Amino acid sequence: MKKMTEEAxxxxLKLYFIMGSPNCEKSSAEVLKEAIAGGVSFFQFREKGNGALKGDQKYALAEELxxxxxxxxxxFIVNDDIDLALALNADGVHIGQDDEEIKAVREKIGDKILGVSVHNIVEAKAAVEAGADYFGVGPIFPTKTKEDANPVQGLNIIEILRSEGFTxxxxxxxxxxxxxxxxxIEAGADGISLISAISLADDVQEAARELSRKVTAKGGVRLE
Structure with missing residues (x-):
């Protein structure tokens, strides 16, 4: 995939799905196929948590997805594992504040997509200066998916970042x-990022389709 423009x-990013095998009750590959069929427009491979695959098994799943x-x-974006992303020639990586230094990651991945999790103005400014292409902001609402999640931010953090001029x-x-x-979306986000609302849905395709409708209704553009 060629380097994307900011608008592309x-x-x-309208419907951004994050998932690894610990997040699914059935085949990760089937879940992803159904999610994309339902309208998922961006995907992050995040293989963490109890029972997470490692080594060759992790690589094989990443390659399949x-x-x-x-x-x-x-x-296709890889969470945190820069070596895996480079080995697969992934489209990019996403890192958190406790992962490798943003500038160092940018140097390693060249012009691939770089997403960074931010929680306040200071982190946001540093991420932009170090070469981030997009922000993941949250947690917006309470979540049980990440055991080490930061305190709930609410919609206010999105509004603050936009009011401070972060485009x-x-x-x-x-x-x-x-x-x-x-x-x-109304608060100023370009998209929504989810794990369990899609990965654990009884009907993955319909869950993704309904989320796509919600985003589109607020001004988003569904990618067919």
């Missing part, structure tokens, strides 16, 4: 589902 990235993303024309593409994350997705 902003559009792709990357292929599915390529078939669906969806950017960088931004997604809200944490406790987002169909009932509250629209409010995240």
């Amino acid at each position: 990235l902003r559009s792709a 990357q292929y599915i993303c390529k078939q669906g024309h969806v950017p 960088i593409p931004l997604v809200g994350i944490g406790g987002i589902h169909a009932e509250n997705a629209g409010s995240v």
Whole structure:
């Protein structure tokens, strides 16, 4: 995938799915296929938590999911594992504040997409200066998916970042589902990022489709 323009990235981030095998009750590959069929427009491979795969098994799953993303024309991003991202020639990486230094990651990955989790103005400014392409902001609402999640921020953090002049593409994350997705877009986010609302849904495709509708209704553009 060629380097995306900021506007193309902003559009792709509308429905951002994060998932690894610990987040699924059935085949990760099947979940991803159904999610993309339902309208997921961006994907992050995050293989963490109890029972997470390691080594060759992790690589094999990442490779399989990357292929599915390529078939669906969806950017494939790797969480935290820079070496894996480079080995797979992934479209980019996403890192948190406790991961490797942002500037160092940017130097390693060149012009690939770089997403950074931010929680306040100071982190946001540092991330932009170090070369971040987009922010993951949250947790917006209470979440049980991440055991080490930061304190709930609420929609206010998105509004603050926008009011402070940050125009960088931004997604809200944490406790987002169909009932509250629209409010995240209204607050100023370009998209919503979710794990369990899609990965654990009884009907993954329909769950993704409904979320896509909610985002589109608030001004987002669904990618077909």
